[in-house]
Amino acid sequence: MEIEIQNHIAHLGKFSVKKSENDCLLDEACTMASTILNVGCGAAKLLVMVVEEDGRISICGLRFDDLLSELLPPLGRMASKMSTGISGTTEKSSLAKLDSAELVSSPTDEIDTNISIELITEDDAEEVLKMLKKFFFKDEPLNTFVDLGECKELEKYSTKSLHEHCSFKAVNSRGEIVGVNINGLINRPKETDEPPAKLADVCAHPKFKKIMALMDHVDENFNIFDLYQDVDRLLDIKIMSVDSTYRGLGIAGKLTDRTMQYVKDNNIKLVHVLCSSHFSARVMEKMDFQEVYNLPYQDYLVNGEQVFDPAKPHVAVRILTKRIN
């Protein structure tokens, strides 16, 4: 087997290595990535091609930021995808960016880019939960940090707004849900309304309670309706999750495009999203959302102690918004 790693930064040329042991793939890939970083490129685009002795080819396209610590986990996933691609026959083996032929092209490369964006209804609740439990419950940065495990409270939170019919799913050609935007509508509270109960006070799950306490802290320090005096109703993107196999393909952006279409059609003037993840904040920034609140994790202290220290690059809770004109 030959492994070839080719970067798209012209002056760095091409790196390639021959290996006979598939187990060494990750080490080799990391060495390559580290070499590329050491010679000073910022955001590298990598094409990784595996050629088996019988001529079958798998290709992955990946984009990396400039920190090696960010590179290692994607490379781990890449290595496992490549292993899958090698042993399988026509399994999806590429992370080609949707709508972009730039990164990947191969006659033998079968990409499941046939993704449709559809409305989520109450009937989808079970499938949506299955997907979220597999991914979001484990890989949203705060859930990962507290090692959330089973959480009925988060299950309830995940499905309670589905009846509003403003949430969307990305579905692949096999009918599997590979991404969701779970959205909810929020009305400006009336002056006569009782102040809502603190989320942490009504949460029995000790780990989720910590996350709810952070949400309470954000609510105490930032009121979206104070900032937007003319807005009486907004759409909140409550959960954004994409199947880890399909990340980096712009699927969250497609889901958010559909969400934006919904708000336009329904005369909603503002979209709000609280991003605990650097990656979700990137999605929103790419769609011209503006940051209106930023709380670095290192500044959120309870009894003088930092509570959350998720893995880099997740450094802050940020609220981003977009007005619809």
Ligand SMILES: CC(C)(COP(=O)(O)OP(=O)(O)OC[C@H]1O[C@@H](n2cnc3c(N)ncnc32)[C@H](O)[C@@H]1OP(=O)(O)O)[C@@H](O)C(=O)NCCC(=O)NCCS
């Ligand atoms: C946040 C999330 C929904 C983004 O979905 P997505 O469809 O991969 O979004 P994009 O393709 O636009 O990529 C967004 C960013 O993710 C990063 N990314 C790219 N490829 C990636 C990969 N293979 N794996 C992980 N992250 C990747 C990049 O920083 C990218 O930004 P860039 O395009 O400026 O480089 C997805 O990463 C996810 O499900 N994360 C876990 C759950 C979570 O944290 N949800 C948000 C909580 S607020």
